[in-house]
Amino acid sequence: MEVKPMSETRADGGSDDYEHYEAVVVGCGPGGAAAAARLAEHGIETLVLERGVEAGSKNVSGGLIYAEDSAPYTIDDLFPDFREEAAERPVTDYHIHNIDGRQVTTYDLTDLHEHDTDWCDAVLRRTMDSWLEQRVHEKTSETGGGVLTGVRVNGLLRENGEIVGVTCDELDPIRADYIVAADGVNSELARAADLMDWDEPDEWFQGVKAVVDMDADVINDRFSIEEGEGVAHLFSGDLFEDVRGGGFLYTNEDTLSIGTVFHLDSLVAEEAEPHELLDALLTHPLLAQWFDGEYNELEYSAKLVPDSKKVAHREPYADNLVLVGDAGGQMQAQGPIIKGMNHAVTAGALAADAYALTRGNADPEAAGRRYTTMLEQSGTMGKLRPRRYELTSTVGEHDLVTRAVEGVLNSPVGSVAIGNPIAKRLLPKAYNSPFLVGMLPDTSMAYTTLPSLIGEKHGRTVHWENEIEPPTLEERIGDLTYNTDVGNPHIRLQDESFEASGAAVYACPVSAEDFGGGCYRAETVTTNGSEEKLVSLDTQPCVECGTCAIVADTEWTHPRGEKGVEFKQG
Amino acid sequence: MRSIVLTKGVPDFSEGAVSFDEDGHLERGKTPTVMNPNDHFALRAALQTRVRHGGHVSGMSMGPPSYSTVLEEAMEDIYSDDSYLLSDRELAASDTWATAITLSAAIEKYQEEVADVDLVFAGFKTADGETGHTGPQTAWCLEWPIVTHVIALDIDPDERVLRAKRLVEGDVDEIETVEAPLPCFVVTDPEFEPTYRKAAHRLEHKRLRAATEERVEDFDDHLTTWDHEDLRLDSEYIGLDGSPTIVSSVDPIPKAPSEREATMVDPGDSDGMEQVLEELQPFAGGD
Secondary structure, three states, X not given: OOOOOHHHOOOOOOOOOOEEEEEEEEOOOHHHHXXXXXXXXXXXXXEEEEXXXXXXXXXXXXXXXXEEOOOOOOHHHHOOOHHHHHOOOEOOEEEEEEEEOOEEEEEEOHHHHHOOEXXXXXXXXXXXXXXXXXXXXXXXXXXXXXXXXXXXXEEEEEEOOEEEEEEXXXXXXXXXXXXXXXXXXXXXXXXXXXXXXXXXXXXXXXXXXXXXXXXXXXXXXXXXXXXXXOEEEEEEEHHHOOOOEEEEXXXXXXXXXXXXXXXXXXXXXXXXXXXXXXXXXXXXXXXXXXXXXXOOEEEEEEEEEEOHHHHOOOOOXXXXXXXXXXXXXXXXXXXXXXXXXXXXXXXXXHHHHHHHHHOOOOOOOHHHHHHHHHHHHOOHXXXXXXXXXHHHHHHHOOHHHHHHXXXXXXXXXXXXXXXXXXXXXXXXXXXXOHHHHOOOOOOHHHHHHHXXXXXXXXXXXXXXXXXXXXXXXXXXXXXXXXXXXXXXXXXXXXXXXXXXXXXXXXXXXXXXXXXXXXXXXXXEEEEOOEEEEEEEEOOOOOOXXXXXXXXXXXXXXXXXXXXXXXXXXX | OEEEEEOOEEEOOOOOOOOEOOOOOEOHHHOOEEEOOOHHHHHHHHHHHHHHHOOEEEEEEEOOHHHHHHHHHHHHHHOOOEEEEEOOHHHOOXXXXXXXXXXHHHHHHHHHHOOOOOEEEEOOOOOOOOOOOHHHHHHHHHOOOEEEEXXXXXXXXXXXXXXXXXXXXXXXXXXXXXXXXXXXXXXXXXXXXXXXXXXXXXXXXXXXXXXXXXXXXXXXXXXXEEOOOOOOOOHHHOOOOOOOOOOOOOOOOOOOOOOOOOOOOOOOOHXXXXXXXXXXXXXXXXX
């Protein structure tokens, strides 16, 4: 119940006296934080709107954050104490394991990892983003703005078709001269501005992750590292059967981040269950050496990852709105290494600079155009959309060619070639070449056939027994914290036929066939004597990854501010 | 805008906290004191006014020195700037009338010595007395207009008027919108919900919270205690002597005996379950 402020009440009951901020930044992840901090440094009045109860409560990443030598801005440029106060361990050791059953070949990936890398730290997003939120609030408060949490921006305020502000669930509409959409991979603003869509599964990856409790001393002991050191391990090969993707393990201060990332179209095609693929990694004999029979999972989470090679927006602006980070598809998969947060930081800071440089220009698109130019000139767009991938992608994705290449690899000749001693020397080099991995096609050849052949031909046999039992999906959901918006589901199923929406039963990370406690369920209904397979939806266990927005026919929005899942680790 | 919020300490009647003796009498010594639950709504209304229009909020309470904890809670909750406690032995055992006399004298003293007040907020009624008299009687003593059962509030500081929505006869379907001149006495209804639909208001709310966290550390520096002499009140008109109310006796209400019988059946006991189904059969619908 509200009494309309008298100063705003008109005879017709309407109200047009909207608040105005010079800049509004939507989302307080690394992209939004970088944009807001830089805007404030330029003296610009900046309001940051974050839908979580605290920044980071809605965020998930693998998560390594990179500082690239070549980047115009890194997160510690903008937030000097970042590494000491908000990050976990630095990555001082980087390996990839090619797996064929119990046969494992391990390559040192440190060269690829260190290419263009000033530093790289593991992070947990709740800790990281909530720390950023504090810093951003301090900075933006100085120029008349600040950070507000628990506010979901649900759309764009338009006047004569032109974007002039944002609309929110919790606040009256707000006018702004500049809008930075840093609202993540499921950006509702990018979609409202017709800049992004949710159409093609092959444009996305889906990651799931377990944060596992482990004392710092135990981590040091089991990974043979000292305090202030950390490791990254990647896993590929046949442990995920034919689903294209891989796994990762990163060491945090006193936890491990272990997860898997797969091409969403492959998950759908193989009808694979993401949580089972994660379990396949967790229970592989190779991991036994690190668990020693103990496994205490703190949090299960999931996230959609845009494939920048395909979706990074080349002109990420419309009127006075710009897209930053995941919202603009700025997530680079450089072979097995995924870089997203660093690009979001760069993009956010450039978006702020672009506005500062064009401030006062009457053309609302002046800042967006300048931002686009800066993304190009800084080399950021070149990393997100590598030219060599554009040249090879048509080959890589051509089924016929793929089958032919796989045929050769699987033939005695191909296997021998991979298995010969020269290959043994060359393969680690090839894996460490940023040039070559940037060209890798998105086929199972790169993810499964080649790694498992390498495992088979060069591998050592792992004899450990991994006896840990990961939690069931039901237990994982039960351990998550939810603030359910009772009676107000944020996702609505548009078409409940199995043909249109059945893929969500498998691909949704908190749903599974024959599991009644997840988001999506399939059931056979008999009507007038004919059987029909239908899909039903319960959004309560939703982890807001956005998978079903792509693989099912839904009307997808985020929950209202502070509602829905709250990640404690992220 | 300058506001005073009236709040009172009451026994914590919540399950697990409250203690009664064998005869059903409240054991005051064993029951902790908390802020009167209805006062939270008054506090929220004062905070909303402060957030939207700026100014100053003072918390005020009457009671023993230990009630300062309630004022401290008010500061934590609604970021009041300072606190006033009306406390001495002469004020003890005041009924609603003597309390209203005391409170209005304190508000007048505040206006003379501190600053003019625009709004006084009070809760609907206290959990111990349940009369709902003190607010209206205080307004009457001050000769101020009073708006009760307020569920939403807006102020026009320039015109010096408030507009409020109030529940009529407690029925949520009957909501009356009223205007009143300032200064005004506002009694909030438990349905009162503050609304902050402006980013500027939420930022101000956040700023006040941060500022209060520091201030509350030095709560005592912001606490003023007045006794009846400070308030220039004759002891005949206050405390027990000034209280015309006579409570002759209090009778505990016995618990109504249960009229239903229950039989426990183990779901694994098939005979028992069969009996349940038989019992249910007459109530089952069907053709």
